[in-house]
Amino acid sequence: MSSASLTADLDAVLADANVRLAAAVDLDAVSALDAEFLGKKSAVTAAKKQLGQLDPADRKEVGQAINAARTTLEAEVAAARDRLAAGARQAQYEAERLDLSERLNEVRRGSLHLNTQARDRLEDVFVCMGFTVAEGPEVETAWYNFEALNIPEWHPARGSFDTIFVNLGEPEEVMLRSHTSPVQIRTMENTEPPIYIVAPGRTFRTDTADATHLPAFNQIEGLVIDRGITLGDLHGTIEAFVHAFFGGDVKTRLRPSYFPFTEPSAEFDISRDDGSWLELGGCGMVHPNVLHNCGIDPEQWQGFAFGFGIDRLAVMRYELDDIRELVNNDVRFLRQF
Numbered sequence: 001m002s003s004a005s006l007t008a009d010l011d012a013v014l015a016d017a018n019v020r021l022a023a024a025v026d027l028d029a030v031s032a033l034d035a036e037f038l039g040k041k042s043a044v045t046a047a048k049k050q051l052g053q054l055d056p057a058d059r060k061e062v063g064q065a066i067n068a069a070r071t072t073l074e075a076e077v078a079a080a081r082d083r084l085a086a087g088a089r090q091a092q093y094e095a096e097r098l099d100l101s102e103r104l105n106e107v108r109r110g111s112l113h114l115n116t117q118a119r120d121r122l123e124d125v126f127v128c129m130g131f132t133v134a135e136g137p138e139v140e141t142a143w144y145n146f147e148a149l150n151i152p153e154w155h156p157a158r159g160s161f162d163t164i165f166v167n168l169g170e171p172e173e174v175m176l177r178s179h180t181s182p183v184q185i186r187t188m189e190n191t192e193p194p195i196y197i198v199a200p201g202r203t204f205r206t207d208t209a210d211a212t213h214l215p216a217f218n219q220i221e222g223l224v225i226d227r228g229i230t231l232g233d234l235h236g237t238i239e240a241f242v243h244a245f246f247g248g249d250v251k252t253r254l255r256p257s258y259f260p261f262t263e264p265s266a267e268f269d270i271s272r273d274d275g276s277w278l279e280l281g282g283c284g285m286v287h288p289n290v291l292h293n294c295g296i297d298p299e300q301w302q303g304f305a306f307g308f309g310i311d312r313l314a315v316m317r318y319e320l321d322d323i324r325e326l327v328n329n330d331v332r333f334l335r336q337f
C-alpha cells in the first residue's frame with residue numbers, strides 16, 4: 001500500500017461522502033452515512049490501521065491527511081444533521097401551528113343579535129297592529145309573578161314555573177320573573193282600559209341548558225283589554241302576527257290548555273313544512289280574578305293575553321339545531337345572520 005494510493009482513496013471517500021450527505025433526506029439516512037464514513041468499518045478507520053505499513057517518511061503526512069479527512073467528514077455529517085433537524089422542526093411547527101391570528105387583522109362591522117332582530121321584528125309587527133311596548137322589572141315579588149295572576153301560594157301551578165328565588169325578604173317572596181305575565185299586572189294597575197300592549201323581556205327558570213332550553217330566556221307578552229273582546233279576537237291576532245312574522249303559508253291552531261290567569265286557556269301552535277305542528281306559546285281570555293286584582297271591572301271589560309318564547313321563535317325562524325347557539329357568542333355563528 002503506497003501513501004499515494006491511500007490519499008487518493010481518501011479523496012474518493014470525501015467526494016462520495018460529500019455527494020451522499022448532501023442527498024440525505026432524513027436523519028436516519030445521515031446516521032447510516034455517519035457509520036459508513038466514520039465508523040469502525042469505514043475507509044478512514046481502515047486507513048489509520050494501515051499507517052504502520054507505510055514508509056516511515058510518509059507516515060506524518062498521510063496521518064495528517066487522514067485526520068483532516070476525518071475532521072471534514074465529521075463537519076459534513078454535523079452539517080447534514082443540522083440541516084435535516086431544522087427541516088424536521090420546521091415541519092413539526094407547521095403541523096402543530098395554532099392560528100391565533102383569527103380575525104385579529106380584519107375589522108368587521110357588528111350586527112344585531114338574532115334575539116334582538118327577532119324582538120325588533122315582533123315589536124314592529126305588533127306596533128303596526130296598534131299595540132304599544134311595555135316593560136317591567138326582571139326581579140319580581142310573589143304578588144306580581146304569581147298571586148295577582150290568580151296563582152295563590154297553595155296553587156300547584158307555582159311548582160311548574162321552576163322559579164329562581166332571590167334571597168331577599170321573606171322566603172320565596174322575591175324572585176327572578178319566571179314569565180313576562182307580571183307586566184300584564186303592572187300595566188293594568190296603572191293604565192285605564194282600553195289596553196293594547198306587548199311586553200318583551202328576559203325571563204328565568206331553573207332549567208338546565210340543553211338543545212331546547214335556556215335558564216335565562218326571552219318572552220313576549222301580549223295583553224288586550226277592551227269592551228266586547230272575544231276568543232275570536234285572540235285567534236285573529238295570533239294569526240295576523242304569525243303571518244306577518246313567518247309568512248302567509250304558516251297556519252295556526254289553538255289547543256285547549258290551562259293557565260290560572262286565563263279562562264279559557266289555550267296553547268297555540270304553528271304549522272311546519274312537513275305538516276307537523278310546533279308549540280309556540282300560551283294564551284287565553286284574561287281571568288276575571290286577574291282583572292279584579294288590578295281594579296278593573298270584569299263586567300265591563302274583557303281581554304285576552306298571550307305569551308311565548310322569543311328565543312324559540314328565533315330557533316324556528318332561522319332553523320337552528322340548538323338554542324344554545326344564541327348564547328355561545330361564537331362570532332362564526334352570529335355573523336351568518
Ligand code: PHE
Pocket residue numbers: 178179180181259262281282283284305306307308
Ligand atoms: N305566562 C305563560 C308561560 O310563561 C304564558 C301565557 C301568557 C299563557 C299569557 C297565557 C296567557 O307559560
